[in-house]
Amino acid sequence: MSLQLARRLKSVKPSPTLSLNAKARALAAKGADVLSFAAGEPDFDTPAHVKDAIKAALDAGFTKYTATGGIPELKAAIVEKLAKENNLTFTPEQLVVTVGGKQAIYNLFQALLSPGDEVVIFTPYWVSYPDMVLLADGVPRFVETSADNNWTPDPNELRKVLSPRTRAVIFNSPSNPTGAVISRPALEALAEVLRGHDCLIITDDIYERLLYVDGPFFNIANVAPDLAPRTVVINGFSKAYSMTGLRLGYAAGPKELIAGMQMVQDQSTSNATSIIQKGGLAALKGPTGPIDEMVKAFARRRTLMTDGLNKIPGVKCRLPDGAFYCFPDCGALIGKSYKGAMVNGSMRLSEILIDDFLVAAVPGEPFGAEGFLRLSFATSDANIEKGLARFADFVSKLS
Template structure:
């Protein structure tokens, strides 16, 4: 009898975004000019003041273990950020620092879920939410949403999908991949309904600084003390400060939850990288001018991408209010063919775009929305112009 793996491994899919990015890299290494719209990271360098802080920490010998849940200096910086920008007050014992917001979410689900606990996840969703829940023997319950409703859930949706086994609701605003941003009024309606339902709300706020056309960010934790007591705020420095490779995320919430996360982290990660934590202190406490610079560039790129997509027959697209992705509906292209191959779904389309047009996009199937593809505008305006031209030529050549 052969040795076996955990049964959950066979139920988990590789990340679609990372898989597409890897394939694009392979083609580039072969000398093929691939334009990559799959990236979930800003194309800007990490700001110099943040890099300088890391160098200073390195030279000062800050290269040893830290407290499992993060250094006191970084926890203090997170506390100050949450108070200053979000009006949220937490003690140090209500905060944890992790190796990126993805790790924050994984550790959080470890702390919350027992076998069979249900997690409500609105779709389209970030690709990793359902698989994290499955890995930890929870049960992802997908709540479908519609473009006409801004891809947002309502109280009526919650009433339909809530069961006695529901333990967690995941909210992501601004959202990946749709760019939707919940208004305060919509969040208040959800909060009023959820406050007596005895479940946790995981509020993924990693894209909070990327907002357009007057959209404003609101955390559901801001709306009342009762809902804050049920909410775990998840954030990090990866997106806002172009620090994806530094791997620093954090969470704030009820003390018993954060204590459990810290215990888990002490037995798994030990601690986030000491030098990266020092850099994150500077990111949160230092000048925010680099964030404003990125936002201005993303606004220009978003506007161009959205306007261009609407010129391509068979493609429709809402203009996102936040994050840095467009999420066009491409289902009108299904049933057509390219190079003798029929396009049946978003994965077929994404594969053909990569091989025939040398354009890397992420299929919507990975986000629970097969009629769509995700295009990142975290790329230069010139790349966006060239990439969209390739998409238009590809669509026009379909038969």
């Protein structure tokens, strides 16, 4: 038999962050002293009270199917969180608990898009957005932003790309990969454009707790409450509670959309893992001390990494407002020569860094930002200092 895979698979590619991480892990397993700045996860342990709740749920035999959309007590706690912390009102029917924020976005596109429907994505973007749109037979439409104005989308550029086929626009602030936060006035101007266009607004708030500028956190539904009824909030426990591998997230939005997403989930994974949902409940109800401590450490490291990167000739880095990524402009290094061959792009930069200097840094190209690298500062100060020294050593060898 000649095995033929689905045509839609031809348009997507493996996640570059996951594959670079796999390479770094494989090198480390062979004993290499790899310094990884590729991970999209906190280096802090999951808070003890969350782990205890998961263990207690396991011991109590809470191991059976739950309702697809989540256990009622977790849904109630999320509804309460959204009201108290985000000033957004949802009913439990407007909420679905998912296997991570990633599944929430995937299911959303599966539920929303028909072939040819368009989704507007601001560049640089989280690598999975375009591929998840493509997997739902949709068409990603990009609006470019630039480091020069802190990656703020231009309302006129947004207006130009909106079309009768536009079904959704996705916001991610603080952003992966740039760490940028879209300001209130900028969000207001973008909201004004969206008032004239009947489409869904997605706000991916997964980095909401990792904020280094004056709070509180806000999203487009806060800035433009009249748009809240057609906004869907994506969030999860991975980044704020260091629960990446435990896979727990949620979406809150229009009832019909959430029902559609739940149907997709009914026919695919069913519920998020029973005992992990109890962990999520403990995370929301428990002390915030562990998060505050983590955010304090990240705030210190973002300065350490940004300052260090800016000392390397040819590298320019903005201080990120949130998340845990530095996104330096390495454009001045592209076109230089290394070991007699031209460094022809960020993919090559990343390859040399891992192969010859044992430093894992994700290329900007798959995020829609050629010439940039993404380095996570969710690692120790010592690793950051050592990694930057290796990066500087590499740059000194370019001619």
